[in-house]
Amino acid sequence: MGRKITRKEFLKMAGLGVFAVFILPGLKKINVFKKSYKEARHYEKLAG
Amino acid sequence: MKKVRCLLCPRGCELKELERGNCRSRMNIGGKLQTLAYGKPCAVHVDPIEKKPFYHFLPGSLSFSLATAGCNLHCLYCQNWEISQSNPENTVNMDMSPEQVVREATGNKCRTIACTYSEPVTFFEYASDIAAVAHKNNILNVWVTAGYVNQKPLEEACGFLDAIKVDFKGITDDFYQNVAGAGIGPVMNAIKLIKEKGVWLELVNLVVPTYNDTKKDFSMMCDWIVENLGPDVPVHFSKFWPTYRLKNLPPTPEETLISARNIAISKGINYVYLGNIPEHEGNNTYCSACKKLIIERLGYTVTQNNIAGGSCKFCGAKIPGRWG
Numbered sequence: 001m002g003r004k005i006t007r008k009e010f011l012k013m014a015g016l017g018v019f020a021v022f023i024l025p026g027l028k029k030i031n032v033f034k035k036s037y038k039e040a041r042h043y044e045k046l047a048g
Numbered sequence: 049m050k051k052v053r054c055l056l057c058p059r060g061c062e063l064k065e066l067e068r069g070n071c072r073s074r075m076n077i078g079g080k081l082q083t084l085a086y087g088k089p090c091a092v093h094v095d096p097i098e099k100k101p102f103y104h105f106l107p108g109s110l111s112f113s114l115a116t117a118g119c120n121l122h123c124l125y126c127q128n129w130e131i132s133q134s135n136p137e138n139t140v141n142m143d144m145s146p147e148q149v150v151r152e153a154t155g156n157k158c159r160t161i162a163c164t165y166s167e168p169v170t171f172f173e174y175a176s177d178i179a180a181v182a183h184k185n186n187i188l189n190v191w192v193t194a195g196y197v198n199q200k201p202l203e204e205a206c207g208f209l210d211a212i213k214v215d216f217k218g219i220t221d222d223f224y225q226n227v228a229g230a231g232i233g234p235v236m237n238a239i240k241l242i243k244e245k246g247v248w249l250e251l252v253n254l255v256v257p258t259y260n261d262t263k264k265d266f267s268m269m270c271d272w273i274v275e276n277l278g279p280d281v282p283v284h285f286s287k288f289w290p291t292y293r294l295k296n297l298p299p300t301p302e303e304t305l306i307s308a309r310n311i312a313i314s315k316g317i318n319y320v321y322l323g324n325i326p327e328h329e330g331n332n333t334y335c336s337a338c339k340k341l342i343i344e345r346l347g348y349t350v351t352q353n354n355i356a357g358g359s360c361k362f363c364g365a366k367i368p369g370r371w372g
Contacts (some may be wrong), residue, residue: 040074041173042201043081046051046062 050079057120057169057197058234071170072135073118085116085136086174087145091128091165092154096348100164100192103321103333104282104369105248107213107343108350111190112153115165116141116174121194122229123217124293132166139170146177150185162212164270165190172201179208197237198229202238211370214239216251218260219269227259236272243277248370252284252323255300255308266308270315279316280336280368285309286323307331319368337365 005013049065061069061074073085074372097111110261117139119132127134130252144152153161158168161182163175168191179189179241195214197205205212216239218224224232242249253269255261266285273281285308287300309330312320321332328348333343340362354361358371 019062037075037077037082037084038086038173040054040056040081040177042055042198044055044073045054045079048052 049076051078052079054081054082055198056172056201058230059120068135069120071118071120071167072133073116073170082172083170083171083218085118085141087143088136088141089114089144090131090134090136090139090141090144090148091115092115092152093335094158095162097160097162097190098345098348098350100162100190100213101252101284101321101323102190102211102213102248102250103284103343103345104250104367104371105190106188106321106370106372107353109159111155111160111162112149112156112158112187113162113164114144115163115168116171117166117169118369119167119194120170121167122194123261124193124227124239125254125288127163127289129292135229136222136368146174146181149178150181150187153182153187154185158187160188160190162190162192164190167196168193172205176205176208183208191340194228194230195242197234197238197240200235202241204247206242206247209247209250212242213249213250213252214242215271216269218253219265219272223260228255236276240276243281249277250282250284252286253308254286254288255304256288256294257297257300257304259359260307261300261304261308263307263311265309267315270312270317278320281317282319282321282369283312283317283332284321284323285312287325289324297323302328323366332353333367335360335367340365 052063053177054061054069059070065076068075075082092114095111095113097106097109117134157362160342168175177186182189183264190211191209285305289299290297302325309320309322322328331345332341335342342354344359355367355371359366
């Protein structure tokens, strides 16, 4: 039978899982978002 | 980071850094107001122009129609709520530069490009850039809009648009506040400005049972139209179908729509149409002078056209609109 997973391997896989499930979708949204925006015309900057 | 105030529509959203406007498609990023959906349409179709509906503008032609997500109104009966009430990053979008839009329109033999389905005011910059390229390629530009927009951007839009269809949803401020979540005043001002600027204008009133379907509603609306716009702006009364947040209501009875049309004609409006009643005379255009049938329609298809050089073939009376 295979050996036991080490603590280091477990943490690495858990980290990859967290990245894939929670962080990657957010990054993807920001990327999509960045390509889509352009400065609007009818607005004003406010003081303060 | 500095706050910004959007000046596109009467909401005048004041936005802190990374705050999004009411329309969902504008955001303060780095102290500048950014439009979030530029070049990212979520709906693209080739439609007959009659579907917008435009009945007095290039009849029988095709219109390259598109929209991005977002809207500055929140109508309870919105048929396109899945895109109008969404953030642009949450819809499935295409990448289409203004140049690509015009190429597609040309390739599909469309005479117009229509910004429609959601609310073109909210993708103003994209619509404006599309119009600039379109005109260089002899393609005209039309908007289908609720008209909830400030005067200055609307004046700019009237400079690049060839026709505008406004959803004139009701005649009371109560109706607008309850159903659309905004006041009627800016919409009335917008309609008057479009007429004044000479952009071709058609109006649609979606008749919603129990909300805006009384004879008094129709009378008041038609009186306002005749007084402020004259008798030659085409008016379409359209049938409501249960959807979005008004699924509890029945569809508009045909008798109600026919009554609306009769009231409009009695008030002196020359061109009154009914949407979604097949094979009714309300689908057709009649000469206001000799009363003969000049354009016959079956659904969105023009089956007969008796207009020549912008005039009635039978009596020569000029028919308002753009015919070629």
